[in-house]
Amino acid sequence: MKVSAQEEYGLRCLLQLARLSPGESLTLGQIAEGEGISQANAGKLMWLLNKAGLVASTRGTKGGYALARSAEEIHLSDIIKVLDEDMLEGHCKSYTGLQEICVHTGDCGIRPVLISLHEIVQSALERITLAQLTDTESNVDQALYQIHVGMSRGVARDIPSPKHVRS
Amino acid sequence: MKVSAQEEYGLRCLLQLARLSPGESLTLGQIAEGEGISQANAGKLMWLLNKAGLVASTRGTKGGYALARSAEEIHLSDIIKVLDEDMLEGHCKSYTGLQEICVHTGDCGIRPVLISLHEIVQSALERITLAQLTDTESNVDQALYQIHVGMSRGVARDIPSPKHVRS
DNA sequence: GGCAATCCTTACTTTTAAGTCAAGATTGCA
């Protein structure tokens, strides 16, 4: 249950764009340098994000990338959805997309759990915008802490508070 | 952000053991057959779970696997932790474990978010036991729905209720 | 028009995760 490299770097590249002033843009070279990845790799990520309508690209000299809409209107859920291709679809194929068929048809105990987990993560991601990530970050920490606390209500079990939240 | 094949199948194998009556056990062959995977593959998973102290194995004829403690005492978080080797450790190495080093030292914006996400998932997993999964399952659906609802409190945003929860 | 800067796209290589195989070790039973 990890964030893939594609998800992580795609998110990071978008973050660079989110920090630009209106009208500015970045070239592939600049984005790649900022993340310490190859231009080719950054190109692939930006292509995906472009195709999904999250970034706008202009070609030719003076070209580059910018967000397709304001950072306030882009939620992490949008981004992850794009970079995490084969989402849980199909009938009873494995959640990972590796097994096309599995022996558990219908009532394979853990499937509802996996789906619910996915929904929980998705809910969290829907509450965070790119704009929030460009701030001082304490903003996001607060939001995530809220979610954390929210979860613990109504269920009898202690949750350690996130260590990185500055009280 | 997917559940890996190893996590999914490991969990499923444990579920088989959780359904046994006290004193019973299953051989590798039985476990493998139950999941539709090869015996070799099941062997690898059980070995990991054994090493982590979640299952107990006995060798020789009449041997097999059983849970090392009661299903009520095994939380999904325990299981996932074992099957998802390189957890977020180290300094600023990528969350995915692929990049040993990255250019973002110190304040790489998204890291706190990734960690918080991980904690959110972990919190959810800590509230579900293997025992709950062996029940009618509506049990777990309820628990997860609670978490879902809990999250939405205190944050102004609509969350679609999980489709698979039978009202 | 010509050239340079840039994005676009496809095919390829490398690395990692997943899965397999086979030989070894342990136990129970006749």
Added chain:
DNA sequence: TGCAATCTTGACTTAAAAGTAAGGATTGCC
């Protein structure tokens, strides 16, 4: 003791994800 059933372990093969390379297409500028 010997054999069959079982788990254990390490090396190997295969499949998927990640990353690279290179040529094509578009644009702006002189």
